[in-house]
Amino acid sequence: MSIVNLVAQGALLGGYYALLACGLSLMFGVMRIINLAHGDLAVLGAFLVFVISDYFNISPFLALVAVLPIMAAVGWLMQRGMLERSLRSGMLVPLLATFGLSIAVENLLFEAYGADTRSLAPMIGDLAFDSLEVSNQLSISYLAALIFALAVALLGGLSLFLKHTSLGRAIRATAEDADTAELVGVNSRSVYAIAAAIAVATAGLAGTMLAMRATFDPYSGPMQLIFAFEAVVIGGIGSLWGTLLGGIVLGLAQSIGATFDPRWFLLAGHLTFLAILGGRMFNEWARARGGLRSSLGFWR
Amino acid sequence: MSLLTLDRLDVRHGLLQAVREVSFAIEKGEIVALVGANGAGKSTLLRAIAGAHIPASGRIAFEGADVTGLRAHKRVAKGIALVPEGRRLFGAMTIDENLQVATRVGRRGYWTSETVMELFPMLRARRSSLTGNLSGGERQAAAIGRALMTNPRLLLLDEVSLGLAPVVVDGLYRSMRSLLQGDATLVLVEQDLGRALSVATRVMCMLEGRIVLDGRVGEVTREQIVDAYFGLRGGAGRDHDTKATA
Numbered sequence: 001m002s003i004v005n006l007v008a009q010g011a012l013l014g015g016y017y018a019l020l021a022c023g024l025s026l027m028f029g030v031m032r033i034i035n036l037a038h039g040d041l042a043v044l045g046a047f048l049v050f051v052i053s054d055y056f057n058i059s060p061f062l063a064l065v066a067v068l069p070i071m072a073a074v075g076w077l078m079q080r081g082m083l084e085r086s087l088r089s090g091m092l093v094p095l096l097a098t099f100g101l102s103i104a105v106e107n108l109l110f111e112a113y114g115a116d117t118r119s120l121a122p123m124i125g126d127l128a129f130d131s132l133e134v135s136n137q138l139s140i141s142y143l144a145a146l147i148f149a150l151a152v153a154l155l156g157g158l159s160l161f162l163k164h165t166s167l168g169r170a171i172r173a174t175a176e177d178a179d180t181a182e183l184v185g186v187n188s189r190s191v192y193a194i195a196a197a198i199a200v201a202t203a204g205l206a207g208t209m210l211a212m213r214a215t216f217d218p219y220s221g222p223m224q225l226i227f228a229f230e231a232v233v234i235g236g237i238g239s240l241w242g243t244l245l246g247g248i249v250l251g252l253a254q255s256i257g258a259t260f261d262p263r264w265f266l267l268a269g270h271l272t273f274l275a276i277l278g279g280r281m282f283n284e285w286a287r288a289r290g291g292l293r294s295s296l297g298f299w300r
Numbered sequence: 301m302s303l304l305t306l307d308r309l310d311v312r313h314g315l316l317q318a319v320r321e322v323s324f325a326i327e328k329g330e331i332v333a334l335v336g337a338n339g340a341g342k343s344t345l346l347r348a349i350a351g352a353h354i355p356a357s358g359r360i361a362f363e364g365a366d367v368t369g370l371r372a373h374k375r376v377a378k379g380i381a382l383v384p385e386g387r388r389l390f391g392a393m394t395i396d397e398n399l400q401v402a403t404r405v406g407r408r409g410y411w412t413s414e415t416v417m418e419l420f421p422m423l424r425a426r427r428s429s430l431t432g433n434l435s436g437g438e439r440q441a442a443a444i445g446r447a448l449m450t451n452p453r454l455l456l457l458d459e460v461s462l463g464l465a466p467v468v469v470d471g472l473y474r475s476m477r478s479l480l481q482g483d484a485t486l487v488l489v490e491q492d493l494g495r496a497l498s499v500a501t502r503v504m505c506m507l508e509g510r511i512v513l514d515g516r517v518g519e520v521t522r523e524q525i526v527d528a529y530f531g532l533r534g535g536a537g538r539d540h541d542t543k544a545t546a
Contacts, residue, residue, distance in 0.1 A: 186405075
Protein backbone atom coordinates (compact mmCIF):
# COMPACT_ATOMS: atom_id res chain seq x y z
CA MET A 1 0.00 0.00 0.00
CA SER A 2 1.48 3.31 -1.03
CA ILE A 3 1.96 6.13 1.41
CA VAL A 4 -0.41 8.38 -0.55
CA ASN A 5 -3.13 5.78 -0.46
CA LEU A 6 -2.54 5.18 3.23
CA VAL A 7 -2.89 8.85 4.06
CA ALA A 8 -5.94 9.23 1.83
CA GLN A 9 -7.75 6.27 3.39
CA GLY A 10 -6.85 7.35 6.91
CA ALA A 11 -8.06 10.90 6.30
CA LEU A 12 -11.32 9.70 4.74
CA LEU A 13 -11.93 7.42 7.72
CA GLY A 14 -11.24 10.48 9.88
CA GLY A 15 -14.10 12.22 8.11
CA TYR A 16 -16.46 9.60 9.50
CA TYR A 17 -15.05 10.07 13.01
CA ALA A 18 -15.47 13.82 12.71
CA LEU A 19 -19.08 13.39 11.60
CA LEU A 20 -19.67 11.15 14.59
CA ALA A 21 -17.87 13.47 17.01
CA CYS A 22 -19.59 16.67 15.89
CA GLY A 23 -22.67 16.24 18.08
CA LEU A 24 -20.66 15.07 21.07
CA SER A 25 -18.45 18.14 20.75
CA LEU A 26 -21.46 20.45 20.43
CA MET A 27 -23.21 19.08 23.51
CA PHE A 28 -20.08 19.28 25.56
CA GLY A 29 -19.28 22.76 24.29
CA VAL A 30 -22.74 24.19 24.99
CA MET A 31 -24.05 22.29 28.01
CA ARG A 32 -20.85 20.81 29.47
CA ILE A 33 -22.54 17.42 29.22
CA ILE A 34 -20.56 14.41 28.08
CA ASN A 35 -23.30 12.42 26.40
CA LEU A 36 -22.41 8.78 27.03
CA ALA A 37 -25.46 7.76 24.98
CA HIS A 38 -24.09 9.48 21.86
CA GLY A 39 -22.92 6.27 20.19
CA ASP A 40 -26.16 4.47 21.03
CA LEU A 41 -28.22 7.36 19.66
CA ALA A 42 -26.19 7.05 16.44
CA VAL A 43 -27.05 3.35 16.31
CA LEU A 44 -30.69 4.18 17.05
CA GLY A 45 -30.63 6.47 14.00
CA ALA A 46 -29.18 3.64 11.91
CA PHE A 47 -31.94 1.28 13.05
CA LEU A 48 -34.63 3.84 12.25
CA VAL A 49 -33.23 4.35 8.76
CA PHE A 50 -32.96 0.59 8.29
CA VAL A 51 -36.51 -0.07 9.43
CA ILE A 52 -38.07 2.76 7.42
CA SER A 53 -36.24 2.00 4.19
CA ASP A 54 -36.97 -1.72 4.63
CA TYR A 55 -40.68 -1.20 5.37
CA PHE A 56 -41.41 1.33 2.62
CA ASN A 57 -38.82 -0.14 0.28
CA ILE A 58 -37.17 3.24 -0.25
CA SER A 59 -33.56 4.38 -0.46
CA PRO A 60 -31.85 4.83 2.92
CA PHE A 61 -31.03 8.39 1.89
CA LEU A 62 -34.74 9.13 1.56
CA ALA A 63 -35.39 7.42 4.89
CA LEU A 64 -32.63 9.55 6.42
CA VAL A 65 -34.56 12.69 5.47
CA ALA A 66 -37.42 11.43 7.61
CA VAL A 67 -35.18 10.17 10.42
CA LEU A 68 -33.23 13.41 10.99
CA PRO A 69 -36.27 15.33 12.34
CA ILE A 70 -37.21 12.29 14.45
CA MET A 71 -33.69 12.24 15.94
CA ALA A 72 -33.86 16.00 16.52
CA ALA A 73 -37.12 15.47 18.42
CA VAL A 74 -35.45 12.70 20.45
CA GLY A 75 -32.64 15.12 21.34
CA TRP A 76 -35.08 17.85 22.28
CA LEU A 77 -37.07 15.50 24.51
CA MET A 78 -33.91 14.07 26.06
CA GLN A 79 -32.84 17.59 27.06
CA ARG A 80 -36.23 18.89 28.23
CA GLY A 81 -37.36 15.70 29.93
CA MET A 82 -34.16 14.36 31.43
CA LEU A 83 -30.93 16.35 31.19
CA GLU A 84 -32.48 19.71 32.16
CA ARG A 85 -33.45 18.28 35.55
CA SER A 86 -30.14 16.49 36.02
CA LEU A 87 -28.12 19.63 35.16
CA ARG A 88 -29.33 21.31 38.35
CA SER A 89 -27.50 18.71 40.42
CA GLY A 90 -23.94 19.29 39.23
CA MET A 91 -21.61 17.63 36.75
CA LEU A 92 -21.95 13.99 37.74
CA VAL A 93 -25.71 13.54 37.52
CA PRO A 94 -26.03 14.36 33.78
CA LEU A 95 -23.16 11.95 33.11
CA LEU A 96 -24.95 9.18 35.00
CA ALA A 97 -28.24 10.06 33.31
CA THR A 98 -26.73 9.67 29.82
CA PHE A 99 -25.05 6.45 30.96
CA GLY A 100 -28.46 5.14 31.98
CA LEU A 101 -29.96 6.30 28.69
CA SER A 102 -27.19 4.45 26.85
CA ILE A 103 -28.04 1.17 28.57
CA ALA A 104 -31.75 1.71 28.02
CA VAL A 105 -31.33 2.42 24.29
CA GLU A 106 -29.07 -0.61 23.78
CA ASN A 107 -31.44 -2.99 25.49
CA LEU A 108 -34.58 -1.59 23.88
CA LEU A 109 -32.94 -2.05 20.48
CA PHE A 110 -31.92 -5.58 21.45
CA GLU A 111 -35.44 -6.29 22.66
CA ALA A 112 -36.96 -5.01 19.42
CA TYR A 113 -34.52 -6.23 16.80
CA GLY A 114 -32.46 -9.01 18.40
CA ALA A 115 -28.72 -9.45 18.17
CA ASP A 116 -28.49 -9.75 14.37
CA THR A 117 -25.81 -7.72 12.68
CA ARG A 118 -27.24 -5.49 9.98
CA SER A 119 -25.96 -3.19 7.28
CA LEU A 120 -27.45 -0.65 4.92
CA ALA A 121 -24.82 -1.50 2.30
CA PRO A 122 -27.10 -3.89 0.35
CA MET A 123 -29.68 -1.12 0.04
CA ILE A 124 -27.49 1.53 -1.55
CA GLY A 125 -26.44 -0.42 -4.62
CA ASP A 126 -23.13 0.36 -6.28
CA LEU A 127 -22.32 3.20 -3.89
CA ALA A 128 -21.36 0.62 -1.27
CA PHE A 129 -18.32 -0.57 -3.21
CA ASP A 130 -17.68 1.76 -6.19
CA SER A 131 -14.56 3.78 -6.13
CA LEU A 132 -12.66 6.24 -8.23
CA GLU A 133 -9.34 4.86 -9.50
CA VAL A 134 -7.09 7.90 -9.30
CA SER A 135 -4.04 5.82 -10.13
CA ASN A 136 -3.18 2.16 -9.77
CA GLN A 137 -1.87 3.02 -6.31
CA LEU A 138 -4.78 5.15 -5.13
CA SER A 139 -8.50 4.57 -5.28
CA ILE A 140 -11.08 6.66 -3.45
CA SER A 141 -14.35 5.07 -2.40
CA TYR A 142 -17.32 7.22 -3.37
CA LEU A 143 -19.03 6.46 -0.08
CA ALA A 144 -15.96 7.42 1.98
CA ALA A 145 -15.63 10.63 -0.04
CA LEU A 146 -19.33 11.36 0.49
CA ILE A 147 -18.97 10.86 4.25
CA PHE A 148 -15.90 13.09 4.36
CA ALA A 149 -17.72 15.78 2.38
CA LEU A 150 -20.71 15.50 4.73
CA ALA A 151 -18.42 15.95 7.74
CA VAL A 152 -16.79 19.05 6.27
CA ALA A 153 -20.17 20.47 5.23
CA LEU A 154 -21.70 19.77 8.63
CA LEU A 155 -18.82 21.22 10.65
CA GLY A 156 -18.50 24.19 8.30
CA GLY A 157 -22.23 24.79 8.25
CA LEU A 158 -22.42 24.57 12.02
CA SER A 159 -19.51 27.02 12.42
CA LEU A 160 -21.17 29.51 10.08
CA PHE A 161 -24.50 29.02 11.86
CA LEU A 162 -22.92 29.67 15.27
CA LYS A 163 -20.99 32.67 14.02
CA HIS A 164 -23.48 34.49 11.86
CA THR A 165 -27.03 33.79 12.96
CA SER A 166 -28.98 35.22 15.85
CA LEU A 167 -29.73 31.75 17.24
CA GLY A 168 -26.06 30.82 16.81
CA ARG A 169 -24.97 33.83 18.87
CA ALA A 170 -27.54 32.93 21.52
CA ILE A 171 -26.11 29.39 21.65
CA ARG A 172 -22.56 30.72 22.06
CA ALA A 173 -23.63 33.20 24.71
CA THR A 174 -25.49 30.49 26.64
CA ALA A 175 -22.53 28.13 26.31
CA GLU A 176 -20.29 30.73 27.90
CA ASP A 177 -22.59 31.94 30.69
CA ALA A 178 -26.16 30.69 30.79
CA ASP A 179 -27.24 32.92 33.71
CA THR A 180 -26.06 36.08 32.02
CA ALA A 181 -27.60 35.01 28.71
CA GLU A 182 -30.93 34.84 30.54
CA LEU A 183 -30.35 38.39 31.80
CA VAL A 184 -30.09 39.69 28.24
CA GLY A 185 -33.25 37.91 27.18
CA VAL A 186 -32.06 34.52 25.95
CA ASN A 187 -34.20 31.55 26.98
CA SER A 188 -31.32 29.31 28.03
CA ARG A 189 -33.41 26.18 28.47
CA SER A 190 -34.80 26.45 24.98
CA VAL A 191 -31.28 27.09 23.61
CA TYR A 192 -30.04 23.96 25.38
CA ALA A 193 -32.89 21.92 23.91
CA ILE A 194 -32.11 23.21 20.40
CA ALA A 195 -28.42 22.37 20.80
CA ALA A 196 -29.34 18.86 21.98
CA ALA A 197 -31.70 18.45 19.02
CA ILE A 198 -28.94 19.41 16.57
CA ALA A 199 -26.43 17.13 18.33
CA VAL A 200 -28.69 14.08 18.29
CA ALA A 201 -29.73 14.67 14.68
CA THR A 202 -26.05 14.69 13.67
CA ALA A 203 -25.58 11.49 15.68
CA GLY A 204 -28.36 9.91 13.62
CA LEU A 205 -26.65 11.07 10.43
CA ALA A 206 -23.33 9.58 11.56
CA GLY A 207 -25.02 6.32 12.58
CA THR A 208 -26.57 6.03 9.13
CA MET A 209 -23.18 6.52 7.52
CA LEU A 210 -21.74 3.83 9.82
CA ALA A 211 -24.52 1.50 8.69
CA MET A 212 -23.74 2.19 5.02
CA ARG A 213 -19.98 1.74 5.25
CA ALA A 214 -19.96 -1.13 7.76
CA THR A 215 -22.29 -3.16 9.97
CA PHE A 216 -24.15 -2.42 13.17
CA ASP A 217 -26.06 -4.21 15.90
CA PRO A 218 -27.80 -3.00 19.09
CA TYR A 219 -24.52 -3.00 21.00
CA SER A 220 -22.38 -1.11 18.45
CA GLY A 221 -22.87 2.21 20.23
CA PRO A 222 -20.16 2.21 22.93
CA MET A 223 -17.34 1.60 20.42
CA GLN A 224 -18.60 4.52 18.32
CA LEU A 225 -18.76 6.66 21.45
CA ILE A 226 -15.10 5.90 22.14
CA PHE A 227 -14.08 6.90 18.59
CA ALA A 228 -16.09 10.11 18.84
CA PHE A 229 -14.68 10.88 22.27
CA GLU A 230 -11.11 10.31 21.09
CA ALA A 231 -11.65 12.57 18.08
CA VAL A 232 -13.05 15.33 20.31
CA VAL A 233 -10.19 15.11 22.81
CA ILE A 234 -7.44 14.92 20.17
CA GLY A 235 -8.89 17.92 18.36
CA GLY A 236 -9.30 20.01 21.50
CA ILE A 237 -12.57 20.11 23.41
CA GLY A 238 -15.11 22.65 22.23
CA SER A 239 -13.51 23.40 18.85
CA LEU A 240 -15.51 22.28 15.82
CA TRP A 241 -12.67 22.45 13.29
CA GLY A 242 -10.44 20.81 15.88
CA THR A 243 -12.92 17.93 15.87
CA LEU A 244 -12.35 17.42 12.13
CA LEU A 245 -8.61 17.47 12.70
CA GLY A 246 -8.99 15.08 15.64
CA GLY A 247 -11.03 12.69 13.51
CA ILE A 248 -8.41 12.75 10.78
CA VAL A 249 -5.54 12.17 13.23
CA LEU A 250 -7.43 9.22 14.71
CA GLY A 251 -8.22 7.78 11.26
CA LEU A 252 -4.62 8.18 10.13
CA ALA A 253 -3.26 6.54 13.27
CA GLN A 254 -5.58 3.56 12.85
CA SER A 255 -4.78 3.16 9.15
CA ILE A 256 -1.05 3.42 9.69
CA GLY A 257 -1.23 0.98 12.61
CA ALA A 258 -3.17 -1.50 10.48
CA THR A 259 -0.50 -1.58 7.77
CA PHE A 260 1.94 -3.08 10.26
CA ASP A 261 -0.54 -5.61 11.56
CA PRO A 262 -4.35 -5.61 11.22
CA ARG A 263 -4.61 -6.09 14.98
CA TRP A 264 -2.93 -2.72 15.41
CA PHE A 265 -5.86 -0.85 13.88
CA LEU A 266 -7.65 -0.07 17.15
CA LEU A 267 -4.60 -0.11 19.36
CA ALA A 268 -2.74 2.52 17.30
CA GLY A 269 -5.77 4.83 17.55
CA HIS A 270 -6.06 4.42 21.31
CA LEU A 271 -2.30 4.86 21.84
CA THR A 272 -2.30 8.05 19.77
CA PHE A 273 -5.20 9.35 21.83
CA LEU A 274 -3.40 8.51 25.07
CA ALA A 275 -0.15 10.04 23.83
CA ILE A 276 -1.88 13.31 22.91
CA LEU A 277 -3.86 13.40 26.14
CA GLY A 278 -0.69 12.63 28.12
CA GLY A 279 1.20 15.34 26.23
CA ARG A 280 -1.50 17.88 27.04
CA MET A 281 -1.50 16.95 30.72
CA PHE A 282 2.29 17.14 30.83
CA ASN A 283 2.16 20.58 29.19
CA GLU A 284 -0.34 21.81 31.78
CA TRP A 285 1.80 20.37 34.55
CA ALA A 286 4.90 22.03 33.15
CA ARG A 287 3.15 25.37 32.62
CA ALA A 288 2.02 25.38 36.24
CA ARG A 289 5.70 25.13 37.16
CA GLY A 290 6.89 28.00 35.01
CA GLY A 291 7.36 26.36 31.63
CA LEU A 292 8.79 23.17 30.25
CA ARG A 293 12.46 24.06 30.57
CA SER A 294 12.48 25.20 34.16
CA SER A 295 10.27 22.32 35.26
CA LEU A 296 12.68 19.78 33.85
CA GLY A 297 15.50 21.55 35.65
CA PHE A 298 18.26 21.29 33.03
CA TRP A 299 18.87 24.32 30.78
CA ARG A 300 20.69 26.59 33.03
CA MET B 301 -49.67 52.73 38.72
CA SER B 302 -46.09 52.38 39.85
CA LEU B 303 -43.50 51.01 37.47
CA LEU B 304 -42.15 48.54 40.00
CA THR B 305 -43.73 47.41 43.25
CA LEU B 306 -42.11 45.08 45.77
CA ASP B 307 -44.29 43.62 48.47
CA ARG B 308 -42.64 42.02 51.52
CA LEU B 309 -39.89 40.45 49.46
CA ASP B 310 -37.68 37.81 51.12
CA VAL B 311 -34.67 36.43 49.27
CA ARG B 312 -32.42 33.71 50.60
CA HIS B 313 -29.08 32.18 49.65
CA GLY B 314 -29.66 28.78 51.20
CA LEU B 315 -29.92 29.40 54.94
CA LEU B 316 -28.74 32.97 54.68
CA GLN B 317 -31.50 35.53 54.34
CA ALA B 318 -30.09 38.33 52.21
CA VAL B 319 -33.24 40.42 51.70
CA ARG B 320 -35.85 40.77 54.46
CA GLU B 321 -39.42 41.88 53.90
CA VAL B 322 -38.53 44.63 51.50
CA SER B 323 -41.47 46.66 50.21
CA PHE B 324 -41.31 49.79 48.05
CA ALA B 325 -42.62 51.27 44.84
CA ILE B 326 -40.64 53.02 42.12
CA GLU B 327 -42.31 55.48 39.77
CA LYS B 328 -41.48 55.99 36.13
CA GLY B 329 -38.59 58.41 35.53
CA GLU B 330 -36.96 58.11 38.95
CA ILE B 331 -33.24 57.58 39.39
CA VAL B 332 -32.89 55.55 42.54
CA ALA B 333 -29.54 55.16 44.27
CA LEU B 334 -29.45 52.02 46.37
CA VAL B 335 -26.61 52.37 48.86
CA GLY B 336 -25.40 50.31 51.77
CA ALA B 337 -22.40 48.47 53.13
CA ASN B 338 -20.99 45.26 51.65
CA GLY B 339 -23.35 42.37 52.27
CA ALA B 340 -26.37 44.58 52.96
CA GLY B 341 -28.32 42.74 50.27
CA LYS B 342 -28.24 45.33 47.46
CA SER B 343 -26.99 43.04 44.70
CA THR B 344 -29.30 40.24 45.76
CA LEU B 345 -32.24 42.63 45.68
CA LEU B 346 -31.38 43.75 42.15
CA ARG B 347 -30.89 40.17 41.01
CA ALA B 348 -34.25 39.22 42.49
CA ILE B 349 -35.92 42.07 40.59
CA ALA B 350 -34.21 40.94 37.37
CA GLY B 351 -35.22 37.31 37.93
CA ALA B 352 -31.75 35.87 38.48
CA HIS B 353 -32.80 34.90 42.03
CA ILE B 354 -36.23 33.52 42.80
CA PRO B 355 -37.49 35.07 46.06
CA ALA B 356 -38.44 32.85 48.99
CA SER B 357 -41.62 34.84 49.55
CA GLY B 358 -43.20 38.16 48.67
CA ARG B 359 -44.32 39.64 45.41
CA ILE B 360 -42.78 41.66 42.57
CA ALA B 361 -45.08 43.56 40.23
CA PHE B 362 -43.90 45.36 37.10
CA GLU B 363 -46.26 47.81 35.40
CA GLY B 364 -49.07 46.31 37.44
CA ALA B 365 -48.45 42.70 36.38
CA ASP B 366 -47.12 40.06 38.76
CA VAL B 367 -43.67 38.93 37.58
CA THR B 368 -42.59 37.06 40.75
CA GLY B 369 -42.52 33.65 39.08
CA LEU B 370 -41.20 34.76 35.68
CA ARG B 371 -37.76 33.62 34.52
CA ALA B 372 -35.16 36.28 33.80
CA HIS B 373 -35.47 36.19 30.00
CA LYS B 374 -39.23 36.80 30.22
CA ARG B 375 -38.64 39.81 32.48
CA VAL B 376 -36.20 41.19 29.92
CA ALA B 377 -38.99 40.87 27.36
CA LYS B 378 -41.19 42.94 29.66
CA GLY B 379 -38.52 45.62 29.98
CA ILE B 380 -36.36 44.88 33.03
CA ALA B 381 -32.61 44.80 32.38
CA LEU B 382 -29.74 44.25 34.79
CA VAL B 383 -26.11 45.24 34.29
CA PRO B 384 -24.65 42.58 36.57
CA GLU B 385 -21.83 43.12 39.02
CA GLY B 386 -18.51 42.24 37.39
CA ARG B 387 -19.84 43.03 33.83
CA ARG B 388 -20.25 39.35 32.91
CA LEU B 389 -19.68 39.94 29.19
CA PHE B 390 -19.43 37.02 26.80
CA GLY B 391 -15.63 37.04 26.52
CA ALA B 392 -15.35 34.79 23.48
CA MET B 393 -17.60 37.16 21.51
CA THR B 394 -16.96 40.61 20.05
CA ILE B 395 -18.57 43.80 21.34
CA ASP B 396 -20.93 43.79 18.35
CA GLU B 397 -21.95 40.21 19.05
CA ASN B 398 -22.49 40.96 22.74
CA LEU B 399 -24.82 43.78 21.74
CA GLN B 400 -26.61 41.69 19.12
CA VAL B 401 -27.37 38.84 21.53
CA ALA B 402 -29.50 41.27 23.48
CA THR B 403 -31.64 42.07 20.42
CA ARG B 404 -33.06 38.55 20.29
CA VAL B 405 -35.69 39.50 22.79
CA GLY B 406 -37.08 41.84 20.14
CA ARG B 407 -37.59 45.06 22.10
CA ARG B 408 -37.06 47.83 19.58
CA GLY B 409 -36.68 51.44 20.58
CA TYR B 410 -34.20 54.28 20.94
CA TRP B 411 -31.22 52.05 21.65
CA THR B 412 -29.51 50.33 18.72
CA SER B 413 -25.86 49.43 18.10
CA GLU B 414 -25.45 52.93 16.65
CA THR B 415 -26.96 54.89 19.54
CA VAL B 416 -24.95 52.80 22.00
CA MET B 417 -21.77 53.64 20.05
CA GLU B 418 -22.73 57.33 20.20
CA LEU B 419 -23.13 57.09 23.96
CA PHE B 420 -19.82 55.23 24.39
CA PRO B 421 -17.59 56.36 21.48
CA MET B 422 -14.64 54.32 22.78
CA LEU B 423 -16.50 51.14 21.83
CA ARG B 424 -16.74 52.08 18.17
CA ALA B 425 -13.08 51.45 17.34
CA ARG B 426 -13.14 48.17 19.21
CA ARG B 427 -16.49 46.82 18.12
CA SER B 428 -14.91 43.80 16.44
CA SER B 429 -12.56 42.94 19.32
CA LEU B 430 -13.30 40.09 21.65
CA THR B 431 -14.53 41.53 24.93
CA GLY B 432 -12.00 39.36 26.74
CA ASN B 433 -9.31 41.74 25.44
CA LEU B 434 -10.88 45.04 26.54
CA SER B 435 -9.94 47.43 29.34
CA GLY B 436 -12.13 47.62 32.45
CA GLY B 437 -13.85 50.84 31.35
CA GLU B 438 -14.56 49.49 27.87
CA ARG B 439 -15.99 46.34 29.37
CA GLN B 440 -18.27 48.26 31.68
CA ALA B 441 -19.45 50.44 28.79
CA ALA B 442 -20.10 47.31 26.71
CA ALA B 443 -22.04 45.72 29.58
CA ILE B 444 -24.22 48.82 29.99
CA GLY B 445 -24.64 48.99 26.21
CA ARG B 446 -25.68 45.36 26.08
CA ALA B 447 -28.39 45.95 28.68
CA LEU B 448 -29.56 49.09 26.82
CA MET B 449 -29.98 47.05 23.62
CA THR B 450 -33.04 45.45 25.20
CA ASN B 451 -34.57 48.96 25.43
CA PRO B 452 -35.47 48.53 29.09
CA ARG B 453 -38.18 50.45 30.94
CA LEU B 454 -36.31 49.69 34.16
CA LEU B 455 -32.52 49.54 34.11
CA LEU B 456 -30.73 48.06 37.12
CA LEU B 457 -27.03 48.93 37.42
CA ASP B 458 -25.00 46.91 39.90
CA GLU B 459 -21.73 48.50 41.04
CA VAL B 460 -20.78 49.94 37.67
CA SER B 461 -17.79 51.81 39.12
CA LEU B 462 -16.24 48.82 40.87
CA GLY B 463 -12.60 48.26 39.89
CA LEU B 464 -12.43 51.22 37.51
CA ALA B 465 -10.08 54.21 37.54
CA PRO B 466 -11.76 57.38 38.88
CA VAL B 467 -11.43 59.15 35.55
CA VAL B 468 -13.26 56.29 33.83
CA VAL B 469 -15.99 56.37 36.46
CA ASP B 470 -16.40 60.12 35.85
CA GLY B 471 -17.03 59.37 32.19
CA LEU B 472 -19.58 56.67 33.01
CA TYR B 473 -21.46 58.94 35.38
CA ARG B 474 -21.51 61.73 32.79
CA SER B 475 -23.28 59.28 30.45
CA MET B 476 -25.74 58.28 33.16
CA ARG B 477 -28.32 60.96 32.39
CA SER B 478 -28.23 59.98 28.72
CA LEU B 479 -29.42 56.53 29.74
CA LEU B 480 -32.81 58.12 30.38
CA GLN B 481 -33.14 58.97 26.69
CA GLY B 482 -34.51 55.51 26.07
CA ASP B 483 -37.40 56.25 28.45
CA ALA B 484 -35.83 54.19 31.23
CA THR B 485 -36.09 54.37 34.98
CA LEU B 486 -32.80 53.68 36.77
CA VAL B 487 -31.88 51.86 39.94
CA LEU B 488 -28.18 51.96 40.67
CA VAL B 489 -26.29 50.19 43.36
CA GLU B 490 -23.21 52.14 44.37
CA GLN B 491 -20.64 52.00 47.14
CA ASP B 492 -19.58 55.59 46.57
CA LEU B 493 -22.24 57.74 48.21
CA GLY B 494 -21.06 61.01 46.63
CA ARG B 495 -21.28 59.68 43.11
CA ALA B 496 -24.62 58.03 43.71
CA LEU B 497 -26.14 61.26 45.06
CA SER B 498 -24.72 63.25 42.14
CA VAL B 499 -27.15 61.62 39.70
CA ALA B 500 -29.98 60.21 41.82
CA THR B 501 -33.37 61.72 42.53
CA ARG B 502 -34.12 59.29 45.33
CA VAL B 503 -31.91 57.41 47.73
CA MET B 504 -32.53 54.17 49.53
CA CYS B 505 -30.19 52.71 52.09
CA MET B 506 -30.02 49.03 52.88
CA LEU B 507 -28.74 47.51 56.08
CA GLU B 508 -28.76 43.81 56.89
CA GLY B 509 -31.32 43.02 54.20
CA ARG B 510 -33.75 45.83 55.03
CA ILE B 511 -34.44 49.26 53.60
CA VAL B 512 -33.62 51.54 56.54
CA LEU B 513 -33.86 54.87 54.76
CA ASP B 514 -35.82 56.01 51.75
CA GLY B 515 -36.11 59.63 50.72
CA ARG B 516 -35.76 62.21 47.97
CA VAL B 517 -32.26 63.48 47.34
CA GLY B 518 -32.17 66.97 48.84
CA GLU B 519 -34.74 66.12 51.49
CA VAL B 520 -32.50 63.73 53.41
CA THR B 521 -29.19 64.97 54.71
CA ARG B 522 -25.90 63.29 54.07
CA GLU B 523 -25.59 62.65 57.80
CA GLN B 524 -28.90 60.78 57.86
CA ILE B 525 -27.70 58.59 55.00
CA VAL B 526 -24.36 57.91 56.64
CA ASP B 527 -26.08 56.99 59.91
CA ALA B 528 -28.43 54.63 58.11
CA TYR B 529 -25.50 53.20 56.14
CA PHE B 530 -23.72 52.14 59.29
CA GLY B 531 -26.86 51.54 61.34
CA LEU B 532 -25.80 54.10 63.94
CA ARG B 533 -29.23 55.24 65.11
CA GLY B 534 -31.22 52.09 64.58
CA GLY B 535 -33.10 52.88 61.41
CA ALA B 536 -36.70 51.88 60.81
CA GLY B 537 -37.55 48.32 61.73
CA ARG B 538 -34.01 47.18 62.31
CA ASP B 539 -33.58 43.97 64.23
CA HIS B 540 -30.81 44.34 66.77
CA ASP B 541 -30.61 40.62 67.52
CA THR B 542 -29.69 39.78 63.95
CA LYS B 543 -26.08 39.18 63.12
CA ALA B 544 -24.77 41.04 60.11
CA THR B 545 -25.41 39.23 56.89
CA ALA B 546 -22.33 38.14 55.00
